Amino acid sequence: MPLAAANTVEDLAQAEARDYLWTLNFGPQHPATHTTLRLVLMLDGERVVDAIPDIGYLHSGFEKLGEHLNYNQYVTVTDRMNYISPLSNNIAWHGAVEKLLGLELTPRCKYLRTILAELSRISDHLLCNGAVGLDTGAFTYFLYAFYQRELLYDIFEALCGARFTNSYTRVGGAMYDITPLVIEKIRAFVRGFPKTLLDMERLLDRNRIFVDRTKDVGVLTKAEAIRRSATGPIARASGVTRDLRKDEPYLAYGDFDFQVCCATAGDCFARYLVRMAEMRESLKIVAQAIENLPTGPVNVGIDERTTLPNKQQVYSTIEGTISHFELMMANRGFTVPHEEVYGATESPNGELGFYLVGDGTDVAYRARCRPPSYIHFALFPHLIRGHTLSDVVAVLGSLNIIAAELDR
Amino acid sequence: MALDVPENVVVSQLDALASWCRKNSLWPMPFATACCGIELMATGASRHDLARFGAEVMRFSPRQCDLMIVAGRVVMKMLPVLQRIWQQMHEPKWCISMGACASTGGVFDTYCVVQGIDRFLPVDMYVPGCPPRPEQLIQSIIDLQDQIQREGTIGGREFATRSRQQPKRALVELPVISLPRGVSHLPQGVRVE
Amino acid sequence: MIDPQTIAAATAAFPSLSWSEFRTDTRAVAPRDELYAVLEFLRDRRGFDLLVDITCVDYANYRGAEDRFGLVYLLANTRTNERITVRAFVNEPDVCVPSVVPLWEGANWLEREVWDMFGVRFEGHPDLRRILLPDEFTAHPLRKDYPLQGRGERHNFPVLHRAD
Numbered sequence: 001m002p003l004a005a006a007n008t009v010e011d012l013a014q015a016e017a018r019d020y021l022w023t024l025n026f027g028p029q030h031p032a033t034h035t036t037l038r039l040v041l042m043l044d045g046e047r048v049v050d051a052i053p054d055i056g057y058l059h060s061g062f063e064k065l066g067e068h069l070n071y072n073q074y075v076t077v078t079d080r081m082n083y084i085s086p087l088s089n090n091i092a093w094h095g096a097v098e099k100l101l102g103l104e105l106t107p108r109c110k111y112l113r114t115i116l117a118e119l120s121r122i123s124d125h126l127l128c129n130g131a132v133g134l135d136t137g138a139f140t141y142f143l144y145a146f147y148q149r150e151l152l153y154d155i156f157e158a159l160c161g162a163r164f165t166n167s168y169t170r171v172g173g174a175m176y177d178i179t180p181l182v183i184e185k186i187r188a189f190v191r192g193f194p195k196t197l198l199d200m201e202r203l204l205d206r207n208r209i210f211v212d213r214t215k216d217v218g219v220l221t222k223a224e225a226i227r228r229s230a231t232g233p234i235a236r237a238s239g240v241t242r243d244l245r246k247d248e249p250y251l252a253y254g255d256f257d258f259q260v261c262c263a264t265a266g267d268c269f270a271r272y273l274v275r276m277a278e279m280r281e282s283l284k285i286v287a288q289a290i291e292n293l294p295t296g297p298v299n300v301g302i303d304e305r306t307t308l309p310n311k312q313q314v315y316s317t318i319e320g321t322i323s324h325f326e327l328m329m330a331n332r333g334f335t336v337p338h339e340e341v342y343g344a345t346e347s348p349n350g351e352l353g354f355y356l357v358g359d360g361t362d363v364a365y366r367a368r369c370r371p372p373s374y375i376h377f378a379l380f381p382h383l384i385r386g387h388t389l390s391d392v393v394a395v396l397g398s399l400n401i402i403a404a405e406l407d408r
Numbered sequence: 409m410a411l412d413v414p415e416n417v418v419v420s421q422l423d424a425l426a427s428w429c430r431k432n433s434l435w436p437m438p439f440a441t442a443c444c445g446i447e448l449m450a451t452g453a454s455r456h457d458l459a460r461f462g463a464e465v466m467r468f469s470p471r472q473c474d475l476m477i478v479a480g481r482v483v484m485k486m487l488p489v490l491q492r493i494w495q496q497m498h499e500p501k502w503c504i505s506m507g508a509c510a511s512t513g514g515v516f517d518t519y520c521v522v523q524g525i526d527r528f529l530p531v532d533m534y535v536p537g538c539p540p541r542p543e544q545l546i547q548s549i550i551d552l553q554d555q556i557q558r559e560g561t562i563g564g565r566e567f568a569t570r571s572r573q574q575p576k577r578a579l580v581e582l583p584v585i586s587l588p589r590g591v592s593h594l595p596q597g598v599r600v601e
Numbered sequence: 602m603i604d605p606q607t608i609a610a611a612t613a614a615f616p617s618l619s620w621s622e623f624r625t626d627t628r629a630v631a632p633r634d635e636l637y638a639v640l641e642f643l644r645d646r647r648g649f650d651l652l653v654d655i656t657c658v659d660y661a662n663y664r665g666a667e668d669r670f671g672l673v674y675l676l677a678n679t680r681t682n683e684r685i686t687v688r689a690f691v692n693e694p695d696v697c698v699p700s701v702v703p704l705w706e707g708a709n710w711l712e713r714e715v716w717d718m719f720g721v722r723f724e725g726h727p728d729l730r731r732i733l734l735p736d737e738f739t740a741h742p743l744r745k746d747y748p749l750q751g752r753g754e755r756h757n758f759p760v761l762h763r764a765d
Binding site: 055056059061063064065067068099100102224226227228229230231240242247248337338339340341342344351353355357359360365366368370374375377378407408 | 623624625626628650651652653654656658659662663664665673675679682684686705706707708709710711714718731732733734735742743749
Binding site: 057061146 | 449539
């Protein structure tokens, strides 16, 4: 694909004078680019002078699909955005839809969604840090992380039936209620995870090679982070103390005692440490939530006319029958205000928000996803200037770029 | 006249021997684009270990692989890259299309996703699923191994048969039904403006 | 949620803003000519230093819409956690808006995506070209007159056979 390089070099004449630079195509098919990213690097020996990202190799038309699928069908598509932590995408999507509808969830559902959001945060950070470890050469760390993720997959599979890409949430509730088996599995995970986290920290936290490869590499200052719209662990590692779970509490986060993890250095090592610390805090939230899970129904009541009532109600009460009919039959479905809304959550990658335009029917008129990976990938040329070729991999891994969220 | 064959001599066909060698050392080239890529990584990880089946290393260089596993949706910007990598692989080579998106386009019947890579590449094995479980991918590799053993020749003549040469399609496209606006619950057809 | 003083200060500086509120979102509609000044005022004087998103909505099939394209700027204040949505409407044939890249560097790629998907030009953008779609693509897909399955671009490629 032809790329215009003139825009990123200030002076074209200056560029011609520096013709000792060579171009390396860090192509869309490369093991260290997590799936399909392309970087055209202009190198002076080993030093990166400029990096021009070329994206769109996974652009699948998610936003156009959002205008054709209804709110409960689209949750299956949101799974496939940030596929490392699909539950947090589902929760973000339905959080925005419920904000548009003005629905208040049941306490049990809020706690459930909080638990699942935190478990998917652990899953995402495990993979991100695991990938950073793998790309810098720490293969054992990667295998430890993947084994823990398999345990999380077991939990998700027992709950929703799918290892990942589980479209678990529905408008006003969830697909299935949690069962005692799943609660036991979560308890077992909570008991066993701190030991593995300690093992993983012992592998890399004071490892000379890892620290040398990641300290002072890819430094992002606080002012630059805000100016370039960074959110999530990347911004928090630069000193921006913004966490939507504390600043704009949603779901049940107000009930739990946890801390927001920040660092000031802003380099890859700080981002790695912030993610490790966030996993600990997430585990604390899960431990508190699973012991205090409120009883009651998971879905909102029949009066709201958004979730399918359970079969007992459909067969025995008239409201249940009518509600089921209204939701299932073609050309019906719940009505949505003729308005626009933006609902955001703190996903593991940053602020994941959906800007929804409702037009009365149960198909969104416009479903815009605010993708944290897209905005963070724009940071990359700024971070990598002046570093060496081997730092490209470390910085790219620490930014946690998921290509499907990047390209949508 | 019967030959007196000592005990430590095995007699076989050259084709069978070559196929046996090839099938038990299929080195995959993971062309991981999206969510199926994560399941591919999980298949290679410790719980479901793909290395047991000969896929010891997942080399990312097409010159060193024989099996290309296309895991994930292929968009029109990526397809020339995919074709180039296929061309760079050496003979004999096989292709597994992993997941619904690579086989038929999957959930994404949109303006940019290729509705099945078998429109543009010869595919030997399709793995359904979104994403397929690691066990399904391992089953597909076992099936591919059986197919190689059955049909393999040392010179690669099995690729010259008519059935292998013709492009076959996993998805037959039906005419798009144009629905009136507001009808969204019907399972088939996608609303076209 | 937003501080009432912000609304008062912004209205005092720009009387042509029209405000509305819906489910804790505060929205302001600015005329296109004052858009840059409004955003600069909000960033410099009211502390909205984080640009959350820039997006566009094509109101071609929307009941009760007067203009075709609505640009949406979502801003946030990291100190007081306020959020505000600023909207501007543009119509054909003059579908262009001043770029806010001088204010927030993060707007660079967000505006490129709006150009790619909707065809809204941003004056003053340093590098306005397609980002998600191939450069050869001619249409703007998220407009309402472009079909979901596209117009045949996705299958316009050579077929490789085994003999090749």
